[in-house]
């Protein structure tokens with residue numbers, strides 16, 4: 001049987017040849033384990049027709065596998081000094097475009113529209129860990145229309161994404177991600193030895209199957225209540241919301257809590273997504289029948 005895997009210089013060889021020193025400040029921990037790279041691509045479930053957005057292509061190990069399996073790949077990379085490496089590694093792939101910039105600053109929907117036209121996007125990335133949460137939130141709240149995200153994140157973040165109410169790791173990120181994704185699952189645990197240089201933490205590949213994008217106004221209301229609740233997670237919801245929701249008096253908040261069938265002395269960490277959405281709706285409605 002012939003080996004269909006792309007033949008590319010190893011990370012060690014590329015780093016030596018280009019005298020490249022990974023930058024800790026940019027979270028540069030390159031994946032050097034073929035099996036994990038293949039599991040990421042398998043989790044993305046590519047059939048040759050997908051428009052893929054990659055954040056942080058680095059030395060291009062994941063990028064070229066995505067280019068082999070997808071229709072087109074748009075890769076956003078902040079570190080311009082990787083340009084000669086990526087040019088060499090990706091030279092045989094006409095379906096890859098690298099955009100140089102900070103993913104937190106660029107206009108992702110516009111970039112994707114220019115690269116792919118009006119296509120649904122699949123995000124696949126070994127994320128730089130120093131910006132995992134802001135990148136995820138930017139993609140979910142302001143990103144292009146997407147159907148799935150396959151992301152390498154530090155284990156502690158994966159635990160938060162899949163946490164259940166009432167546990168220590170359940171928080172604002174959990175609720176936000178559950179709002180946008182109908183299914184969140186851990187696909188592979190990845191020890192630090194699969195990267196070079198090794199990170200200090202273990203990692204997990206997570207897959208998020210996304211719902212159609214919810215109404216932005218409803219999302220904004222929910223996000224305000226979730227942040228207010230978890231902003232003071234040791235306080236009761238009545239106290240936390242009274243403190244954080246400027247312009248709302250305590251009585252109307254208590255009324256909204258009761259209307260949403262959430263006891264005012266509960267804490268944010270015990271509320272399910274459904275209870276948070278009821279509460280956000282009740283606070284938005286603001287007027288309740290007398291019997292409530």
Ligand code: SAM
Nearest residue numbers: 029030031056057058077078079102103126128
């Ligand atoms: N995809 C490569 C791999 O799997 O080996 C590299 C992953 S490395 C963990 C993260 C990559 O993200 C690095 O190439 C780094 O330069 C890039 N990066 C860091 N911060 C970024 C930012 N704000 N915007 C875009 N890329 C960034």
